[in-house]
Amino acid sequence: MANIRDIAKYADVSVTTVSRVLNEHPYVSKEKRERVRQAMAELGYLRNQQALTLSTGRTQRFVVVLPYLDHPYYGLFVNGLAKAALQRDYRLVMWQTEYQLDQERQALDLLKHREVDGAILLSHTMSFDEMEMYRQFGPIAVATVGAPETISSVHVDHYAAFVAGLNVLAQAGYIEIGIVLSRQDSPSSIARQQAYFDEVELARERWVWTGYLTSEDGIRLADEFLRQQERPRALFFSSDYVALGFLGELRRRCVRIPDEVAILGFDGHPIGQAFGLSTMYSPNEDIGRTLFDVTFEEMNGATSITNSLTVTYLPGTTL
Amino acid sequence: MANIRDIAKYADVSVTTVSRVLNEHPYVSKEKRERVRQAMAELGYLRNQQALTLSTGRTQRFVVVLPYLDHPYYGLFVNGLAKAALQRDYRLVMWQTEYQLDQERQALDLLKHREVDGAILLSHTMSFDEMEMYRQFGPIAVATVGAPETISSVHVDHYAAFVAGLNVLAQAGYIEIGIVLSRQDSPSSIARQQAYFDEVELARERWVWTGYLTSEDGIRLADEFLRQQERPRALFFSSDYVALGFLGELRRRCVRIPDEVAILGFDGHPIGQAFGLSTMYSPNEDIGRTLFDVTFEEMNGATSITNSLTVTYLPGTTL
DNA sequence: GTACAGTCTGAAACGCGTTTCAGAGCAAGT
DNA sequence: ACTTGCTCTGAAACGCGTTTCAGACTGTAC
Structure with missing residues (x-):
């Protein structure tokens, strides 16, 4: 594989000149520029990115x-x-x-x-x-x-975002609200719980579900949710995927939505919209x-x- | 940032020796090895991956x-x-x-x-x-x-896989079968259509849906499918995600599955299993x-x- | 006592493109 | 005539770790 020095030799110029041609530096005469171009074409020159990286310090x-x-x-x-x-x-x-x-x-x-x-x-x-x-x-x-x-x-x-979502639910007339979060101890989950207890009058520890990350978790939640005696009338999810799993499973069981339970997602992924999921859009x-x-x-x-x-x-x- | 030459000078050895220590080459005396280790610790040496890459030719x-x-x-x-x-x-x-x-x-x-x-x-x-x-x-x-x-x-x-899937449907008693594919002209789609027309007696051009890639497309398909006069009794999808979109939308419309239409997916993604999707598992x-x-x-x-x-x-x- | 093998060491070359610096040549400005 | 300022060119150094090669030394074998 030809390198810059081979090109220089072949075109009878210095390596500096070859480098200048590569970088389109103006101070190269037309003849030499052409000779270098020619040499590169004939020898099939390919710039070695690794060398460039080492030289410039930029990867x-x-x-x-x-x-x-x-x-x-x-x-x-x-x-x-x-x-x-x-x-x-x-x-x-x-x-x-x-x-x-x-x-x-x-x-x-x-x-x-x-x-x-x-x-x-x-x-x-x-x-x-x-x-x-x-x-x-x-x-x-x-x-x-x-x-x-x-x-x-x-x-x-996430605090403000959850406050906003909870307000949407409140304005829609929901009072008994639960929330579904991902990892319990993550900073965003903590902020969300904070918002929940700050904003929702009827907030209950028992209505905070944590550890739900995937659609599968959402399906699992449907089961757990329906088993529960005292259920909230609306669930605010911190993820559309979990919400979708929940939604899909409830629909399969012919639970009427939002009549029996309202669902608000969080994310705004196109797939959620496709299923008619109400959600808080995050850019x-x-x-x-x-x-x-x-x-x-x-x-x-x-x-x-x-x-x-x-x-x-x-x-x-x-x- | 200290480099290998700085280390060599500091430890009063050659760069070769430093390199040997870095690469755990055995031919270095304990004293020198220790001196080099010490120097690296004191000067906070960090190996430059770019230089290594240029030198070895491996990225x-x-x-x-x-x-x-x-x-x-x-x-x-x-x-x-x-x-x-x-x-x-x-x-x-x-x-x-x-x-x-x-x-x-x-x-x-x-x-x-x-x-x-x-x-x-x-x-x-x-x-x-x-x-x-x-x-x-x-x-x-x-x-x-x-x-x-x-x-x-x-x-x-994909030909064999589709044959296998179509056989599963046939064995379950389905005769009127349609297929849902992604890009029409992709090699896998061509192979799948081939399998369809080779294997399914009642195969019809009109029961080959192409251009369905995402869950959203599956939802769209549900609509198109239900509009159609003569419908197949089973649909074989080339993707679980499309199948899931279709499935979710039909369930939402309270279409009974598999009584009115049977669905076979293709992929075996955990999310599909979660929704009870029958599918061909691909590893x-x-x-x-x-x-x-x-x-x-x-x-x-x-x-x-x-x-x-x-x-x-x-x-x-x-x- | 002589070979041979293994251990240890370092100078120099290598991979390869960029950048700095010095210098030559030439035109415009005063 | 002299300075100033471009334009063009290339040698050498730089970024930095690895590898080759030659040489010195020690120990074991015959």
């Missing part, structure tokens, strides 16, 4: 950290990231953590070893204190709330796009930012 | 090409890939093509420019002839059928894992392989 890669690559919740974020990355000619190295702290550390170690230019965390169990130690090795952006000043954050304020694709842009800008010297977004009600037929 | 990365990062169909493949990659300390660069040929080319250009060691295509519109031109730059593996000898393939034989996670391993082995000199897998019937309640 053109970000690592994207998320618990599960195939969880639909992250789909729209990733989509936004991918679109932004394509525009900037950047690559995304995906890193699945399965909520394991050591996997998050491994992902951020890529930053340390200059294998990527920056890191984007869609979810994390690592403390911000620990995360900040990695900050010196490159920009870090998160999709979660509570990041310190050095770490960029683009997220929805996840935008968040993904912005996360990329922020990280990119920060790499070029911009300062980190915090951007808190709000959600809007997306009516369906389940409320 | 420890594969590019994974697929139409949509967030399409659930690819989720299990990607999961298998990710698990295998983690084991080998490899990274996955995800490349979303949206079925654009030029995006596939860009992805394979990474191979040309030595930005990745190999390429794994879960889907492709590129011809195998063109793909073979990239083969010289690194191993390529596909999850589709019909690959030439130089390109590894791990796939399900996609295994395929992902094997695709990685094959590519990896091939990089180390193994020859390419073709591995055709079969599907099995996974009973549910929709048949």
